Amino acid sequence: MSGCSTEHGLITVDQALDLILEQTHTLATEKLKLNQALSRYLAEDVYSSINLPLFSQSAVDGYALCAQSSIEPNTEFNLIGEIQAGHSSELKLKAGQAVRIFTGAKIPFGTTTVARQEIVQVIDASRIKIMENLKANADIRDVGEEISIGQLLASKGQQLSVGAIASLSMAGISTVEFVQYPKVAVVITGDEVAESVEDFATGKIFDANGPLIEAWFQQVGQQIEIFHVADTEDAVKSLIQKLSKSYDLILTTGGVSVGDYDFIRPVALDIGFEQIFWKVKQKPGKPMFFAQLERNDRSHCYLLGLPGNPAAVYVGMQIYTSSLLNALQGQKQQPKWFSAVLTHDVKMDGRERFLRMSASFDQSILKVKSLSKQQSHMLSNLMQANCLVRIPAGQSLREGDIVHGLFIH
Amino acid sequence: MSGCSTEHGLITVDQALDLILEQTHTLATEKLKLNQALSRYLAEDVYSSINLPLFSQSAVDGYALCAQSSIEPNTEFNLIGEIQAGHSSELKLKAGQAVRIFTGAKIPFGTTTVARQEIVQVIDASRIKIMENLKANADIRDVGEEISIGQLLASKGQQLSVGAIASLSMAGISTVEFVQYPKVAVVITGDEVAESVEDFATGKIFDANGPLIEAWFQQVGQQIEIFHVADTEDAVKSLIQKLSKSYDLILTTGGVSVGDYDFIRPVALDIGFEQIFWKVKQKPGKPMFFAQLERNDRSHCYLLGLPGNPAAVYVGMQIYTSSLLNALQGQKQQPKWFSAVLTHDVKMDGRERFLRMSASFDQSILKVKSLSKQQSHMLSNLMQANCLVRIPAGQSLREGDIVHGLFIH
Structure with a gap:
């Protein structure tokens, strides 16, 4: 919505990702x-x-045999015992002897080959006959x-x-x-977030950001803590200050733009956080803020400030939070973007965009299709979206062009 | 390993999947x-x-204005108040009046357009000037x-x-x-599974199946219970009988082939389970068993018996258990197989195979490459594998052929 003049000095998506990877220290380890x-x-x-395998074992249910050479059809063997999987045996086979054996059981000393039961005829309790040709070392899984x-x-x-x-x-x-996995605190700012249905008439909205972030961490199997804070400088400051003492990462939503009630950045700088970047040339999520604080014990607290609109939070989680969590665990690589074929034209925009799209295979070729309702306060197309696709700044794209994206949860 | 003679009467992978989808009843619902x-x-x-949106609101930080028509540069407005996001206001704008407003805040009655703060010059506490052309209805998100x-x-x-x-x-x-999500019990059979490192000299092995299944359910965010049982008919029978009373699904590993210690199938049939299928023309996992029991209250218990070798368990979880869990939740569709290009020849086999492969994008084309160590008692290639690829029975494939597969956890 803003004119080009306000884009000056913004960093690119790739620069923001590189700064996240470069500026984070890997956490300690744990058993x-x-x-x-x-x-x-x-x-x-x-x-x-x-x-x-831990020991040489039978690959089939059958008979362990001891023979001088490969075995001709109708050769008979003396059956001298049985070895079940998981049971050991002191049995030793001599030429002409056989042992009943099962898949995974340790073959006895002296075994030269194993006959699967399908090719064995049982003559009586102590005699068996091999019905087909059988070479040495058949159906034996060798140790190591x-x-x-x-x-x-x-x-x-x-x-x-x-x-x-x-x-x-x-x-x-x-x-x-x-x-270690980072200890994460999530801070949802904004007086407009309704606590209950009764709150409504007063211009509030239902919170999508808290549930979105909670579900995102559920999906990756990790626990987080969520805090809600009112739009006052004191409330924001006292909460961030407290959290910065014990969390590795503070994720915030809202309050990072230049509005009169955007307290996250000034408060973080005031507490002693050092800004790594602020504002990225992207849609959604321009006023994203990233900062770090070095504590007295030389450990770090990072703060990733996502804008308050839910589309920016969604992109922020899939692209930036994901990369940051990996970087804190020592993985200093950009996301693994897929390449896909665009199925329609896309108009130019001054900022790089992350469009919610639907990706599907057409034979072995991945094709992507944009969904309607891409604005930053809209989320309903996430019912159909399975990927975020990067549309570079200042380029109009044509059907058939190759684009890059990420599959999303 | 077995000759063609033993393949007679086996059902295909697609038949097995169809039976799973057709023969399962959807579970009840819950809020x-x-x-x-x-x-x-x-x-x-x-x-x-x-x-x-719940109400018409500003899309930016700026000023809500009341004007008769579109606004020329240097038009001045009287500033009569402020509306913050989440706060309501009884303000009504008349022509020539403005209100300071923030992103997401409810626009006051009488608003004809919104000016983003970048194009507004504040003259004094009660006067502002719009610096650029501004049309009606700018930067307003309309209700609904x-x-x-x-x-x-x-x-x-x-x-x-x-x-x-x-x-x-x-x-x-x-x-x-x-x-409802099915209540799942997992039964690991086999005397060869070591309980501790000390058990070793006796021909036992470390259990991969329990940890594999536990991790698989962790990945999908669900709880299960795991039981270990000895290779005796009595132990297997009393456990299956007990579990069949209260679980929707009993998943077993091992004990479903035709060996003398393979008790799962005879015991299940004895308890009253009705066989849906036994033995699938596939590698790994041929002796897979699927059965159902209708309880007195008309509810059902299903039993999916996976072979004991870890590769068969892995394929069984990714392909069959996954489909069965979905079917029990009302999703009666085959897995969504991807199409990919094979990067090398694959030899023919009498059974359909699921090969552990590595898939990657070459531009927008998905390409797959087989990994070594595909035998059914081997799992180490799962360190590199990210998909299972279907190789049809009785076909040798060439580099460049299209194959179908599933991405795996």
Whole structure:
């Protein structure tokens, strides 16, 4: 809405992201059990202290055999016992002997091959016959064939996925060093936010920002605390001052523009926060503010001030808060933007825009389509949106042009 | 590993998925607050009981003006007051009057346009001058321009995303009817699963399946209960019988093949479960078992028996459990497979395979690359994998062929 004159001196989206990555210090580390560490970043390389498989084992339900060479159809073997998975055995096979065995069970000493039960005929309790050709070493999983002792399992900086938890668990790893997750306080400013339905006639609105941020952190599986504060300088100052003592990150919504009631920035500077940037050449979310405070113990508190309109908060969470949380955990990389094909023209704007779009695959090609109601006080198109797409400043785009974006929760 | 003879009568992956969708009854509904309902499915259409914006409001920090027509540069107005966001006012503007106003504040009666503060010069406490041309209705957000009373906000069956929570919150919605999330019990079978490091010499292995399933449900934000059971018919039977009385879904790992210690299927049938399918023509996970029990009160308990090898459990969770949980919540659709370009040849196999692959965008085209160590007892490639790709039975594929897959957690 503002004229070009007010855009002077604004930094770009990429500059803002780079400053977030450059200016944040990685938090300390902590030891965690794997079942507390989903989506957390490893603070150390993890090596295997075991072989996988741990021992040579049968890959099938069948019979462990001892033979001098490969086996011809109709060869008979003496059955001398059984080994169930998870049970050990002192059995030793000699030539011509067989043991009943199950998937995952440790093959006995002397085993040269394993016959799956489908190719075995049981003659009686002590005799079996192999019905097909069988070569040496069939259906045996060799000790260490997947992982050997001392092998790197996972690298410092890797994020713990469900698959990574399963994979480390299988190698007997239960506790690993992780970078701490930031302790986050959320401050919702604005006298216009209604506390209840009765508040309404007085020009207030329902709060979308608190529920939005709460749900966003639920989605990433983390706890936060939310505070509401009135639009007075004293109230804002005393709350920020208190929070800055014990939180790693204070996220605020509203109160960062140049209005007479925009207290977040002056109060933060007054408390001793150092401004890293203020105002980004983007839509929505121009008056975004980022600052840091170094505490007496040399630890830091960061403050990311998002504008109060809900679209700016939404973009702020998906693009900036996400990058900042990763940076505090040692991940100093820009978001992983996808490339997609635009399915329609997009008009030029003086600022870079994040448009809420719907992305879908057309065969293997990702295509994106803008949704209506993109204004900064509107959110209803988030019912259909699954991505945010960057439209560079000062460019009009054509159907078929390649754009970059992020999938969103 | 098995010969073609044992594949006879197996159902395909698509048949198995269709049976899961067709044979499950949707659970009952429950009223939930939005902050408890992330990722849940709406059981009703949701309509707005308010307009959005709730009232006509300023889109900027500036001045509400009353003028007969569009305004020429250097027109002066009498300043008669101020309206802050969230505060109401009885002020009424007459021609030639102005009110100081802030973003989101209700515009006073008589307002014909709003001047953003950047184009206004303050002469003194009671006079302002507009410096540029200004047309009628500038920077006013009209009541109901986004949403009007009675408009559909969200549809029955829609999943509640972060954006949907924000959007409904903004419309003052706080409680909605959702389909219940299934109550899930997980049963890990197998004497080979080590309880502690000391158990080792005896042929046991570390459990990957319990941690995998626990983390998978953490990722989707749901609670489950995990039970471990020994490989005896009595232990399996008494546990399944007990769980079938109060859970909607029993997920088991191991014990569903034809080995002498595979008790899940016979025990379930004995208790009164009705088999929906057993054995799917796929790798990994062939001996998968699905059954249902109708209880005396006409409610149902479902049992999905996954094979014990961790790769089969992983595929089982991502493809089948995921579809089953959705079906129980009324979502009777196959997974949304992506299409991608294969970057290398893939050899033929008699069964359909789910290969763990790494997917990435090459410009706007999604390309997938297979990872080594795909065997069913191996999981270490999950450190790099971000998708499961379907390789159809009996086809050898070439670099450049289109394949279908799912992104994974």
